[in-house]
Amino acid sequence: MVAVILWVAWPWLQPQLERAIYAARLAARPAPTALPVPVQGVAARALRDTWHGARSGGRKHEGIDIFAPRGRQVLSATEGIVSRVGTNSLGGKVVWVMGPGRQMHYYAHLDGYAAIRAGDIVAPGTVLGYVGTTGNARGTPPHLHYGIYAAGGAINPYPLLKAPAAAGAPRR
Numbered sequence: 001m002v003a004v005i006l007w008v009a010w011p012w013l014q015p016q017l018e019r020a021i022y023a024a025r026l027a028a029r030p031a032p033t034a035l036p037v038p039v040q041g042v043a044a045r046a047l048r049d050t051w052h053g054a055r056s057g058g059r060k061h062e063g064i065d066i067f068a069p070r071g072r073q074v075l076s077a078t079e080g081i082v083s084r085v086g087t088n089s090l091g092g093k094v095v096w097v098m099g100p101g102r103q104m105h106y107y108a109h110l111d112g113y114a115a116i117r118a119g120d121i122v123a124p125g126t127v128l129g130y131v132g133t134t135g136n137a138r139g140t141p142p143h144l145h146y147g148i149y150a151a152g153g154a155i156n157p158y159p160l161l162k163a164p165a166a167a168g169a170p171r172r
């Protein structure tokens with residue numbers, strides 16, 4: 001009986017199992033100490049640290065704004081699992097990726113999404129979407145808002161993006 005259920009459910013079960021195994025391995029991996037800039041063609045030296053700048057409603061800026069022409073490819077900074085492709089009022093069109101060490105990577109103000117959906121496994125450099133001005137970025141120059149959330153809350157991506165990549169790591 002169990003064998004029959006397994007046989008019938010296997011085409012559905014197998015990817016779920018693979019993803020669960022990958023998720024466990026990903027969570028156990030150390031959080032990255034250096035990251036590539038997640039926008040095609042933007043050099044680390046061009047970045048400005050916009051962490052904790054004042055925002056409306058007493059908020060502080062929980063990430064970095066990476067300016068680039070509209071439509072420029074937004075690339076996953078890490079390997080991981082896409083956890084959400086959707087919208088919210090501040091971020092507009094957003095993508096969340098769960099990366100190594102259970103950190104969540106947040107890509108916001110996208111003009112549109114690449115052909116990805118929740119549950120997809122991505123590599124560093126996988127195209128997630130395109131630079132835009134959706135959400136509260138309307139009327140500003142096109143940029144990617146990139147945030148990293150660890151267990152204790154948001155952390156500043158800027159030092160990670162400026163850090164020299166570890167030997168052998170992909171560099172853009």
Ligand SMILES: [Zn+2]
Binds near residue numbers: 146
């Ligand atoms: Zn921002």
